[in-house]
Amino acid sequence: MSTRVLTTPRVRVLAAPGERHDEILTPAALDFVGRLTAAFGERRRDLLTERRRQAMRLADGAPLDFPLVTSAVRADDSWRVAPPAPGLTDRRVEITGPPDRRMTINALNSGARVWMADFEDATAPTWDNVIDGQLNLRDATERRIDFTAPGGKEYRLADHDRLATLVVRPRGWHLDEAHLECGGRPVPASLVDFGLYFFHCAQRQIDAGRGPYFYLPKLENRYEARLWNDIFVAAQEMLGIPRGTIRATVLIETITAAVEMEEILYELREHSSGLNAGRWDYLFSLIKTFGHRTDFLLPDRARVTMTAPFMRAYTELLVRTCHRRGAHAIGGMAAQVPGTDPAAREAALATVRLDKEREAEDGFDGSWVAHPGLVPVCRAAFDEVLGARPHQLDRTRDEVAVTAADLLSVRRTSGPPTPDGVRTNIAVALRYFDAWLRGQGAVALDGLMADAATAEIARVQIWQWLRHRVIDRESVLRLLDDEVAALGAAFPWAALDEVRGLFERTALADALPPFFTSDAYARHLAPGRGAHAG
Numbered sequence: 001m002s003t004r005v006l007t008t009p010r011v012r013v014l015a016a017p018g019e020r021h022d023e024i025l026t027p028a029a030l031d032f033v034g035r036l037t038a039a040f041g042e043r044r045r046d047l048l049t050e051r052r053r054q055a056m057r058l059a060d061g062a063p064l065d066f067p068l069v070t071s072a073v074r075a076d077d078s079w080r081v082a083p084p085a086p087g088l089t090d091r092r093v094e095i096t097g098p099p100d101r102r103m104t105i106n107a108l109n110s111g112a113r114v115w116m117a118d119f120e121d122a123t124a125p126t127w128d129n130v131i132d133g134q135l136n137l138r139d140a141t142e143r144r145i146d147f148t149a150p151g152g153k154e155y156r157l158a159d160h161d162r163l164a165t166l167v168v169r170p171r172g173w174h175l176d177e178a179h180l181e182c183g184g185r186p187v188p189a190s191l192v193d194f195g196l197y198f199f200h201c202a203q204r205q206i207d208a209g210r211g212p213y214f215y216l217p218k219l220e221n222r223y224e225a226r227l228w229n230d231i232f233v234a235a236q237e238m239l240g241i242p243r244g245t246i247r248a249t250v251l252i253e254t255i256t257a258a259v260e261m262e263e264i265l266y267e268l269r270e271h272s273s274g275l276n277a278g279r280w281d282y283l284f285s286l287i288k289t290f291g292h293r294t295d296f297l298l299p300d301r302a303r304v305t306m307t308a309p310f311m312r313a314y315t316e317l318l319v320r321t322c323h324r325r326g327a328h329a330i331g332g333m334a335a336q337v338p339g340t341d342p343a344a345r346e347a348a349l350a351t352v353r354l355d356k357e358r359e360a361e362d363g364f365d366g367s368w369v370a371h372p373g374l375v376p377v378c379r380a381a382f383d384e385v386l387g388a389r390p391h392q393l394d395r396t397r398d399e400v401a402v403t404a405a406d407l408l409s410v411r412r413t414s415g416p417p418t419p420d421g422v423r424t425n426i427a428v429a430l431r432y433f434d435a436w437l438r439g440q441g442a443v444a445l446d447g448l449m450a451d452a453a454t455a456e457i458a459r460v461q462i463w464q465w466l467r468h469r470v471i472d473r474e475s476v477l478r479l480l481d482d483e484v485a486a487l488g489a490a491f492p493w494a495a496l497d498e499v500r501g502l503f504e505r506t507a508l509a510d511a512l513p514p515f516f517t518s519d520a521y522a523r524h525l526a527p528g529r530g531a532h533a534g
């Protein structure tokens, strides 16, 4: 495939200049993003069309299985992914969070091995969040980041050898960045987040003994992994960075990607640093894909745990697939955050401890936490199993044999919701939507971390329960009135009409919109800019 572009299309910035934004939106950086967009924008559009087709095929009853055409890739024992890159060998604790200035410093100093700087689930992609996030990453990479909180608390980076390795998660393929236009269209958000970070920080990361590292969200199949690999090859070539320097960990967080884990590793093998069990979006994907089927009727979110047989099949397959190919298997996010009440804090720590201990026992090489207060718990769980070893890639889990039917065996967990579960989903979706529209992509709600993935589950569960008439529309509308009123009482500044409208369009419509973020972005974060609803 040729990635050579003869004329560089101009990227236009459709936003007023923000403070220091010119340091990120330099002509050379925009030119780089423009070249990536020209080379890969059409393929990305085709893949989004293919996503819609696949969704329709599955809704029409087409079977989902490990692809027949790639059985040779799965049978071939000889291939492995690239060896672990500097800073990514020992990944026993990874902290995640949005790249705002305070969080950037706190996360890098947290004692975790890796920080995933998140432009996807934990970021509401306002233009300022996107560009300020890039500035914070660049300042952190150059080690000139500091921050003084309004109360006077000062933040600065710790010594280099104690800092977490930075891994950036760009937005998913479904999102546009409507404030940048190239060839008359909005620029794919993935290319903006990847391109700006790579352009400004790749060489500095290499000079510092690490590298340009990424997490790739919400992939649906091997072709999307191939697209990323081609982008990596082109980007490295354009900046004169040796091929294979980039590393990417793919989140397996859609059901269609779960049957192509091995192929995804294969496509990215020279740039792969493993797979992660993105458990929240995975649940969202299951409901979105099979919500029309009664055997996929899930109970309250709190009752669907990682010990459910279909979730165990997913994590067991992920560890087995990774280790067979020399790739790290990284565990998912436990939603509990510590809070300040001592009893609630102890309960949260105990729940997270159990979750991380199970992952370490199962063979994962590390896992995610959402809060610095959880770093020691996760580290202790993995220390217990790993000891001084950096990972447990040698545990190949040959005994694991997972079929597509196992991945889809939701029936064994299915059941009706409780009244409390219905109310909680409505309340969580509304409260999260309100935060997101005000520019905050992750919040703590009743001791649980809420982000775009957990809010997606909340709204699609309401849709699923309505669709199968296990709850009735009148009750939901009554609860919605109550919860909108409660939101207004708690947060008098909340945009109640916008929040309610978003909920009605994304949870109560007959046809289920694929992502609430596409709707909310186009209407509220970039109105009138023609963003595509993926």
Ligand SMILES: CC(=O)SCCNC(=O)CCNC(=O)[C@H](O)C(C)(C)COP(=O)(O)OP(=O)(O)OC[C@H]1O[C@@H](n2cnc3c(N)ncnc32)[C@H](O)[C@@H]1OP(=O)(O)O
Binding pocket: 095, 096, 097, 098, 102, 103, 104, 106, 107, 118, 121, 122, 280, 281, 333, 337, 339, 369, 370, 371, 372, 442, 443, 444, 448, 449, 450, 451, 453, 454
């Ligand atoms: C499904 C998925 O994709 S999971 C991955 C995406 N989601 C995330 O990354 C969520 C990450 N977590 C967070 O954003 C936050 O922990 C929240 C929003 C849930 C809670 O944040 P807060 O309300 O600030 O929590 P809290 O008040 O307990 O924070 C205490 C301190 O820890 C810091 N902190 C909390 N979480 C993080 C984090 N993830 N990274 C860095 N620092 C953090 C806070 O900045 C605060 O610092 P300070 O004492 O210097 O002011």
Ligand SMILES: O=CC(=O)O
Binding pocket: 121, 251, 253, 277, 278, 279, 280, 281, 282, 332, 333, 453
């Ligand atoms: O991105 C992670 C998830 O669980 O979703």
Ligand SMILES: [Mg+2]
Binding pocket: 121, 217, 218, 251, 253, 278, 280, 281, 453
């Ligand atoms: Mg996710």
